[in-house]
Amino acid sequence: MGGRGDLSDNPALHSEGKSQLARSRIVQPPKAPNPGWIAPQLVTLTTRPPQGEWRYEIKYDGYRLLVRIDGDQVQLFTKNGFDWTDRMPLLTKDLERLAVHSAWLDGEVVIQEDDGRPAFQALQSAFASKATDDLVYVAFDLLYLNGADLRGEAVELRRQVLEALLEHCPMERVRFSVTLDADPMQLLANACRMNLEGIVGKRDGSRYSSARDGAWAKLKCGNRQEFVIAGYTRAAAGIGSLLLGLHNDDGQLVYAGRVRSGISERTLKALRVALAPLAQDRTPLIDPPRMERAGVVWLAPQQVCEVKFAEITPAGKVRHAVFVGLRDDKPADAISLENDSELD
Known part of the structure; x- marks a missing residue:
């Protein structure tokens, strides 16, 4: 497939700030079969920011979507394992350009307003009318890559590799969910003023357990x-x-x-x-x-x-x-x- 290659040779991983990661075992760990299904990490609702070292992102108002890539095949799965690949042909075609042999991504599919805010009812209308050309996939985690099972790695390392991968291969309908570097209560207040759903925090060092283990937390505006x-x-x-x-x-x-x-x-x-x-x-x-x-x-x-x-x-x-x-x-x-x- 055009544009795909070995990520260990990907220049994006050798840019400033990522060279140490490129040399680490996260790029070339022991080989593992590409899983047929990975259950998503579950998020715990909390009323206040948890203690410890956490990183925060926007909570996107859309549908949770996991992407499986195996050779030339791209599959899009809902949170509960339903295959929705046929419902999003343009997004699937975009993801076919990703420079990997095999991968699992976790993220949220949304429709964005002109100001960038997700529009949930527009998303529902898009699926109901089969008009999904304007969907955007916001990726926030990388679970598996080119034979390497990354679920046991720290979330911050998984996200660094994901960010480098998406920087190296920009796609029209795929975005990276950036980390917001600010006090979480200030972030939440700003999210609420913008009529967003809230924020999600992820504990530094946490692995991807596919369970509600408290490693991911959400603070909601309402x-x-x-x-x-x-x-x-x-x-x-x-x-x-x-x-x-x-x-x-x-x-x-x-x-x-x-x-x-x-x-x-x-x-x-x-x-x-x-x-x-x-x-x-x-x-x-x-x-x-x-x-x-x-x-x-x-x-x-x-x-x-x-x-x-x-x-x-x-x-x-x-x-x-x-x-x-x-x-x-x-x-x-x-x-x-x-x-x-x-x-x-």
């Missing part, structure tokens, strides 16, 4: 998470409010309130298409709200949506909920309440 759509109320437009659910510790789907705000006419059309095949007679909730049977349509608990809200009450219901969009990249059976953690 309350926002995924819910299962358990049903909806009937209305003249066909759909009134969406009835939301979350799984408890026993895996049972519990009623979590409703949302109507934020649902546009275009969204209503998408909802009607997505939800019509899921209609069923019985509620999937263990504690359904009291309402007239004729006024509600229950659904098989398969469709996920994202909602922002003021708070979740002690009774477990969302307050001042606003619909953000459908999430086809996440399985419904994995959706539960996202709890804050205090990382030491």
Whole structure:
């Protein structure tokens, strides 16, 4: 494939500040087979910056995407292992130019506004209409490279190699997620003023464990998470409010309130298409709200949506909920309440 070569001979890795890295074992470690799948590193929600040495990046408002390259084949996988390569032909073609024999990249696919901010609803519309030419892949980690499994290396070294790789082979639709060198609370305040989702911190020296081990932490500008759509109320437009659910510790789907705000006419059309095949007679909730049977349509608990809200009450219901969009990249059976953690 044109443009590909041995990264150990890549001039980008021998530029100032990277020569030591180029000579280290991260460039030529013991060979390892290219994995067929790598589960993504999971992020812990926290309310304050953790102690210790951390590096921070923008939290991009898009879909998590892992890239596997093996010879001439490029595959794009969602967080849960769905192959979405065919949905993003131009991005796939761009990644074919990357100067590697084999690799795994981790990142986020977004659509950016003119000022560079991610636009989540535009991203959803792009996938719904199969108009994905404007997608941008923001890469933030390198897990495997030319026979070398890098998951056991420190995150800062993995990111240095990734940055050098992308500098050596610029691509129209691929960016590097830069490290932001500032106080994390100042970074978070600036992110919120810019209407971004928040920031993500990664502990120096941490390996890529494909688990929620506290090595990656996110600080968010507001309350926002995924819910299962358990049903909806009937209305003249066909759909009134969406009835939301979350799984408890026993895996049972519990009623979590409703949302109507934020649902546009275009969204209503998408909802009607997505939800019509899921209609069923019985509620999937263990504690359904009291309402007239004729006024509600229950659904098989398969469709996920994202909602922002003021708070979740002690009774477990969302307050001042606003619909953000459908999430086809996440399985419904994995959706539960996202709890804050205090990382030491």
